[in-house]
Amino acid sequence: MPTTPVQALPYPASTDAPNGPVQLQALGLAVEPKLMMVFSTATDRDAKITAPTAGMVCWLQTPGCQAFYDGSAWYNQGRQRIVANRAARDALTNRITGDTTVEADSGSPFLWDGARWRGLWPSRYLYVPAVEVTAITNEVGIVRIDIPDMGCRYSAEFTAAAIVNKSVPGDLFHIVVHNGTGNPPPSLSGLTLTVEPVESGISGLLRRAQGAIGVQNGAYAIQVNVVRTAGSGEGAVSASGLNYANATIIPSWS
Structure with a gap:
């Protein structure tokens, strides 16, 4: 079967023998890794994607973030959020390393380093x-x-x-x-x-x-x-x- 020029997605040519199930399966298998895949956790993702390739992206329902594969490892992407104040920032429970917040009342930005919030504001x-x-x-x-x-x-x-x-x-x-x-x-x-x-x-x-x-x-x-x-x-x-x-x-x- 020929493929598309950009993402190499297969499609049947007019000269191919008709075989709808096989042809649709080939297209589905080619498309699936290029979608925003959704998994419950990183463990669920790793069990289902045993041979990831660079550029893959997915959504992890826990902790609620996007992740990408850079060719050697999966990395969670930090999220940027605006919160009302310090109390609202401290109340965040689904924090991941790299998350940033800005407190609306003070305008102060903070970064979660995996253990505590760090101030990103100048002196x-x-x-x-x-x-x-x-x-x-x-x-x-x-x-x-x-x-x-x-x-x-x-x-x-x-x-x-x-x-x-x-x-x-x-x-x-x-x-x-x-x-x-x-x-x-x-x-x-x-x-x-x-x-x-x-x-x-x-x-x-x-x-x-x-x-x-x-x-x-x-x-x-x-x-x-x-x-x-x-x-x-x-x-x-x-x-x-x-x-x-x-x-x-x-x-x-x-």
Whole structure:
């Protein structure tokens, strides 16, 4: 029988002896591998297609995705979906490696790596102006950055800045950055991330403390405090309105 020029599908020629069943069977066998075949699972597919060829595609009812054969192995194709929010994304149960979602409320894209969701969004910048602080006696918080649950693992780099005006020049202060405890500011406990001294006799100069936090999963807080480290203990201090803290949030693939 001759065949079509593109997909080589057989058809009877006028000179072929009439044999409808054989000719239809030949056409069916040639067409079937080129269709979007449907199988219940990958196991069902592999049992029925024992000699796949490159370019074959199929639909797997479980986990509900398309798959293709590249000449050496079958690969499931990840799906792209838009979900309403984080809760809707977390509620997805038929996830496969390579699935991507975009949260409609935040516009943030995520990728399922087979174990967890990974953020595909670029780094984000958070900025918080300080509140004025007076009458510091030991340690008082001046500003706090609250990093929300980003929906994936992330790290952060931060910069804290403060102007400390001392009424007693000899008093010694440090700018201390802690990780937050989840309490309203000032939150004075937690791991010390970095310390920047304010020198004796110097008042009103901007001091910056920089650092980074390791990989986190969930909400986190960075608390910037002014700490008296030495001196009379009687002098007052004011924190200028120029105090601030900022952080750059970076999705993590570690």
